[in-house]
Amino acid sequence: xxxxxxxxGVLFSGGKDSVFACYRAMEKNEVVxxxxxxxxxxxxxxxxxxxxxxxxFLAEAMEIPLLTWxxxxxxxxxxxxxxxxxxxxxxxxxxxxxxxGAIESVYQATRVQRIxxxxxxxxxxxLWQINQTDYxxxxxxxxxxxxxxxxxxxxxxxxxxxxxxxxxxxxxxERLQGRYQINPSGEGGxxxxxxxxxxxxxxxxxxxxxxxxxxxxxxxxxxxxVRLVDK
Amino acid sequence: xxxxxxxxxxxxxxSRYEFVDPIVNVVKRADLSYEAVHFTELDGNEAERYDKVIxxxxxxxxxxxxxxxxxxxxxxxxxKPLLGICTGMQVVGSVFGGDIVPRSAIxxxxxxxxxxxxxxxxxxxxxxxxxxKYGITLPESFSIVAGTSDWIEAFKHSERPIYGIxxxxxxxxxxxxxxxxxx
Numbered sequence: 001x002x003x004x005x006x007x008x009g010v011l012f013s014g015g016k017d018s019v020f021a022c023y024r025a026m027e028k029n030e031v032v033x034x035x036x037x038x039x040x041x042x043x044x045x046x047x048x049x050x051x052x053x054x055x056x057f058l059a060e061a062m063e064i065p066l067l068t069w070x071x072x073x074x075x076x077x078x079x080x081x082x083x084x085x086x087x088x089x090x091x092x093x094x095x096x097x098x099x100x101g102a103i104e105s106v107y108q109a110t111r112v113q114r115i116x117x118x119x120x121x122x123x124x125x126x127l128w129q130i131n132q133t134d135y136x137x138x139x140x141x142x143x144x145x146x147x148x149x150x151x152x153x154x155x156x157x158x159x160x161x162x163x164x165x166x167x168x169x170x171x172x173x174e175r176l177q178g179r180y181q182i183n184p185s186g187e188g189g190x191x192x193x194x195x196x197x198x199x200x201x202x203x204x205x206x207x208x209x210x211x212x213x214x215x216x217x218x219x220x221x222x223x224x225x226v227r228l229v230d231k
Numbered sequence: 232x233x234x235x236x237x238x239x240x241x242x243x244x245x246s247r248y249e250f251v252d253p254i255v256n257v258v259k260r261a262d263l264s265y266e267a268v269h270f271t272e273l274d275g276n277e278a279e280r281y282d283k284v285i286x287x288x289x290x291x292x293x294x295x296x297x298x299x300x301x302x303x304x305x306x307x308x309x310x311k312p313l314l315g316i317c318t319g320m321q322v323v324g325s326v327f328g329g330d331i332v333p334r335s336a337i338x339x340x341x342x343x344x345x346x347x348x349x350x351x352x353x354x355x356x357x358x359x360x361x362x363x364k365y366g367i368t369l370p371e372s373f374s375i376v377a378g379t380s381d382w383i384e385a386f387k388h389s390e391r392p393i394y395g396i397x398x399x400x401x402x403x404x405x406x407x408x409x410x411x412x413x414x
Contacts, residue, residue: 025245097292099245106360106402110338113291113362117337122292124245129253129401 006122007032009086009095011112012066014055016139016146016165017101017127017185019195022062023142024126025099026200033065033093035085041073051149051194051223054205061201061228065093083115090119097122103130103187132185133177136170143199147207149221150192151214153182158214160191162221194223203228233258233412234281235267238288238318240295242269250288253401254316257408270296275305283312283412286319288399291337291364293318300325312392312414314350317363320395324367324386334366334382334397342384342398344377349414350394350407351376351385359384359398366397 010022012034025031036055059066069085071078089095098116102109102125109125116123127135139146146165155176163169173184182190197204209225235254239246251267258265266281278284289296296318306313306326315323321331342359344351351357369375369383376394378384385396392414400407 024248027245028243029245106339113337117291117335117364120292122290124249124290126245126248128249129256130248131256 005029006096007094008097008099008122008124009033009035009067009089009093010064010099011101012036012055012059013101014051014058014194015101015149016144016193016195017103017187019058019101019198020135020139020144021099021101021124021126022064023198023200025124031064031099032095033067033089034059034062035089035098036066036068037071037078037082037085038068039071039073039078041078051221054194054223054226057205057226057228058195061203061205062198063202067092079111079115082112083118086115086121087119090121095121097124099124099126101125101127103127103132103135103185104183105187132183132187133170133174135185136165136173137167139165140167140170143197144195145197145204147194147196147221148191149194149223151190151217151219152192153180153188153190154217155180156182156191156217156219158212158219161212161214161219162210165193194221197231201231204231232281233263233265234278234284235265236273236284236286236319237267237269238286238293238296238322239269240289240293242271246290246293250290254285254287254408257401257405258412261409261412263412270302271299273302278305278309281311283414284309284314285408285411286313286315286322288317288319288362291362296322297331306393309393310391312411313394314408314411315395316401317397317399320386320397321365321367323393323395324370324373327370327372327388329367329370329373331365331367333364335364336361339403340398342377343379344385346374346376346387348376348387348394349392350387350411351396352410357404359400359404360402361398363397367395
């Protein structure tokens with residue numbers, strides 16, 4: 001049976017998981033839009049928030065249309081907003097399915113699956129249950145450059161804020177996983193990331209101005225100004 | 232050597248990362264050898280070359296396997312351990328005469344184990360991850376291992392080590408796959 005390539009939308013935060021999920025979706029299908037939910041709640045249950053305002057640069061670097069959709073970020077109510085955003089993407093871009101970067105979160109995966117079922121869309125989770133440290137190494141070997149844009153857990157100190165994910169950082173995360181049970185990929189909310197380059201990017205992101213905030217194992221790398229530069 | 236059968240809508244589909252690779256990871260972690268093959272590429276007698284077989288699940292909208300059920304007739308005579316997960320359970324049940332019926336569930340839920348078996352162990356409640364639109368009725372030569380006659384969560388062939396489970400053991404219940412590998 002020959003199945004034509006599907007038109008897909010990617011739930012997109014600019015973090016490594018949604019960027020890598022997009023990369024995998026593009027192997028055999030057509031990603032026709034990125035869907036970004038912009039939450040007013042920095043502790044959103046569903047949506048990655050640090051530096052979400054910079055995703056338009058990423059979408060431009062990836063040459064994929066971006067659909068942004070606001071939400072107040074209240075638990076469960078934000079799911080109605082996500083439903084509306086995906087329904088709009090189906091209508092505007094003709095998507096046949098949604099792609100997410102969920103790895104372990106049954107909470108997120110369950111809710112997106114239900115929305116897709118309700119809207120008669122395919123749902124793909126190409127990072128589902130992946131070995132997290134293998135995945136971090138895959139990101140590097142495939143040519144992604146990822147910045148840690150936020151830390152939110154003990155014992156991640158200030159040195160992690162704004163650092164690039166490197167082999168040394170992965171080894172340290174493996175050590176912390178064994179000792180403190182943190183998720184190396186940060187899906188438990190331990191850390192957030194922002195991707196500045198990838199193998200399918202037509203341009204890369206240069207961070208022109210940024211600053212760090214850090215107190216009591218909570219830190220942000222606040223990106224104030226970026227620009228796209230040739231690769 | 233374990234054979235993992237990919238039931239997704241096409242070979243090397245985007246779904247395989249979600250429904251085949253997580254099983255591969257469990258098998259790899261247990262240091263077991265395996266091969267993953269798409270169901271359309273499996274020759275009728277090929278499964279006999281392996282010690283055990285796992286039929287993996289598919290996405291909710293994926294019913295491509297159901298249009299090619301003749302490719303699974305070999306299961307009827309298969310004597311070695313075989314585990315059908317979700318869609319794989321529907322395939323196993325269909326081969327032995329069960330009917331695929333609407334049974335929609337998404338997310339974590341309690342599963343009541345009602346028969347002690349080498350695969351799921353003692354009778355008790357466990358929590359499992361569901362992602363299915365359909366279930367299967369009980370074929371004649373099978374007994375219910377978990378769930379009820381209206382909603383079968385797991386079944387077993389009465390004479391052979393052939394199992395089906397409706398929920399996804401690769402999520403929160405990897406021990407089931409590890410235990411299957413030891414049958």
